[in-house]
Amino acid sequence: MQSTMSYTARFDENNQEIVLAGSIRPKGADELAELRKTFDRAIQATRGTLYLNAKRLVQLNNAGFQEITNFVKSAGLQKPNLKITVITSSYVGWSLRKFSLLQKIGSNVTVEQYDKDFYPGQSVLEDSGFIPILRTQTKMTWRHERDLLPRHGLKPAMAVADICCGIGDFAALVYKEFQPSRLLAIDHSKPSLAYARKVASDFHIEGIEYVHGDAANLLVEDNEFDFVTCRHSLQVFDRPELILKELFRICKPGGRVYITNEKNSHCLGEPRADSIQWTYNEVARLWAHFKMDIELGPKSRRFLLDAGFDDVQVESFMVTNRDGDPQDFADVIASWEDVYAGQMAVQRGDTAEFIARFRQGFQDHISAALHPKGYAGWPIWAASARKPR
Ligand SMILES: C[S@@+](CC[C@H](N)C(=O)[O-])C[C@H]1O[C@@H](n2cnc3c(N)ncnc32)[C@H](O)[C@@H]1O
Known part of the structure; x- marks a missing residue:
């Protein structure tokens, strides 16, 4: 299987937000070391709510989604009071449906769709x-x-x-x-x-x-x-x-x-x-x-x-x-x-x-x-x- 790994994962400490962008389609979990590091750092540095901004994530295969699932589980174990809000985009067809599955992991996860209500005019x-x-x-x-x-x-x-x-x-x-x-x-x-x-x-x-x-x-x-x-x-x-x-x-x-x-x-x-x-x-x-x-x-x-x-x-x-x-x-x-x-x-x-x-x-x-x-x-x-x- 061809791996397609043109993604970026940045943690913005100021906004307590991980911003994912691009395409996360690894062949195996080992290609996700960088992503895992970003997730770990974010869990350590965050209190209250951690935002996972997936508005510009256009592709995600099962291995990539599994890694995100592990991150959510691990956050729940390390910091039981930490809330995770995932923000999806209405332009990426699969995004809301797929990320909504994360809500089954625990009540600390919410999934939102970013939409036109953000612009009053x-x-x-x-x-x-x-x-x-x-x-x-x-x-x-x-x-x-x-x-x-x-x-x-x-x-x-x-x-x-x-x-x-x-x-x-x-x-x-x-x-x-x-x-x-x-x-x-x-x-x-x-x-x-x-x-x-x-x-x-x-x-x-x-x-x-x-x-x-x-x-x-x-x-x-x-x-x-x-x-x-x-x-x-x-x-x-x-x-x-x-x-x-x-x-x-x-x-x-x-x-x-x-x-x-x-x-x-x-x-x-x-x-x-x-x-x-x-x-x-x-x-x-x-x-x-x-x-x-x-x-x-x-x-x-x-x-x-x-x-x-x-x-x-x-x-x-x-x-x-x-x-x-x-x-x-x-x-x-x-x-x-x-x-x-x-x-x-x-x-x-x-x-x-x-x-x-x-x-x-x-x-x-x-x-x-x-x-x-x-x-x-x-x-x-x-x-x-x-x-x-
Ligand atoms: C005043 S019109 C200008 C359109 C064009 N550039 C022109 O000069 O004829 C503003 C445009 O911004 C678009 N727009 C509003 N919010 C947007 C958003 N979040 N993303 C992309 N376009 C948006 C509107 O649909 C509208 O077409």
């Missing part, structure tokens, strides 16, 4: 109602990003990953423009991925791997990609630093991570600037209610430096009604109004009066975009940084 974003927003936005931003991406280090024939790819339109554009050697696009929304696959098939694009996954626990090896993108997405998480940690991990040393984010309260328009300003200040508050930070754009530099990157480059650009057909920008604003006023404000329980005023600002922004002498803008921060060698 996710219910809004995973809805297919979000698709029109993403479609119209990318159409507007690509004009700018096509030119600025090479300045941030994107070159042809690179291995590229687009994390939180949404409906995959950016990945498709990168594929056509930069011909990457590999292009992996991951998102947590099944409707968005279904849409992405359909567009790729309609456009006869066969080289993009669209994969369902969790940006905070990517089933991807360390140091795999030259260029990792994550657009308009750090701003949707309550803890963006967890996503950045993953972007850092999968990026090759010397490679770059590229992020774009907004500061929605800086959206502007003339005429009727005050009404427009009021509404976008309220958009920022509405997103904060769902624990998302649509004001993150100018904070990008700090986030990248705190995550361990160097050579940070930040630039901002303004999408406006002067970029091509003004109706395109009016469509973006109309899609925001639909979701922010029609769905999110309703979900928050806002009054009819508030929603009417909230909608008015979007309508005024649309009028500014379409007005023969009007001006309407949406500022975006594009930042990239290098993973140190």
